Amino acid sequence: GAVVSQHPSWVICKSGTSVKIECRSLDFQATTMFWYRQFPKQSLMLMATSNEGSKATYEQGVEKDKFLINHASLTLSTLTVTSAHPEDSSFYICSASRFVNPEGGANVLTFGAGSRLTVL
Amino acid sequence: AQTVTQSQPEMSVQEAETVTLSCTYDTSESDYYLFWYKQPPSRQMILVIRQEAYKQQNATENRFSVNFQKAAKSFSLKISDSQLGDAAMYFCAYRRSSLIIQGAQKLVFGQGTRLTINP
Secondary structure, three states: OOOEEEEOOEEEEOOOOOEEEEEEEOOOOEEEEEEEEEOOOOOEEEEEEEEOOOOOEEOOOOOOOOEEEEEEEOOEEEEEEOOOOHHHOEEEEEEEEEOOOOOOOOOOOEEOOOEEEEEO | OOEEEOOOOEEEEEOOOOEEEOOEEEOOOOOEEEEEEEEOOOOOOEEEEEEEOOOOOOOEEOOEEEEEEOOOOEEEEEEOOOOHHHOEEEEEEEEEOOOOOOOOOOOEEOOOEEEEEEO
16 A cells, blocks of 8 residues: 655754655655644644645745755655754654546545654 | 534543544535544554545445535544544544645644543
8 A cells, every 4th residue: 555654753953953854655656745743632734735846835824934845756755844943843744645537536645654853 | 714623622432332523624615525534642644434525325444434414514433343442533634626726635634532442
């Protein structure tokens, strides 16, 4: 079945540094990937939609310059948290979507296992 | 904009019993998809069941079934013969049906319901 690998699974960094999180679709090509943020005991909040070869579409209230998203290939999207601060500490989850015939069935998204970011 | 509401922050059930998790949503569209996802302590999101809005028949997956009431915009999940491994956060999610509009594939999640299974 479809597998999405997310790396690193856990990262600790100092305040002011930048951290990159990778999301890879291992056995399929993902034209679209989504990045979510999840605070403890809360739901997933969509941050941005990443389309291969084009700029990401950010949700309202998400800082584009703080959360840089790159989708350079059909199997890799990256999220870079720039100049991280303690309030950026969170659980980040990516999901990948396969291209399917629009007349086909539901396009089920596959989720990565998530990345826990702790900023000291 | 579409919204998804789960009004039960926590639920508990005795092992082997049946439990129903509630979900309501708001949309002006007639065609869409609804999902239930499970997030165990590992935090890996796992698809439990999905429902196409154009289908009247309720989806079932082994011990999991849904009660889809389109007019009422209600989408509840029933778990039969509850098992200890069912303990997790459960999220109801909505997705537009159009794959042409950029970003239409994104999921809108409810707040989640934490399910505890009592042995």
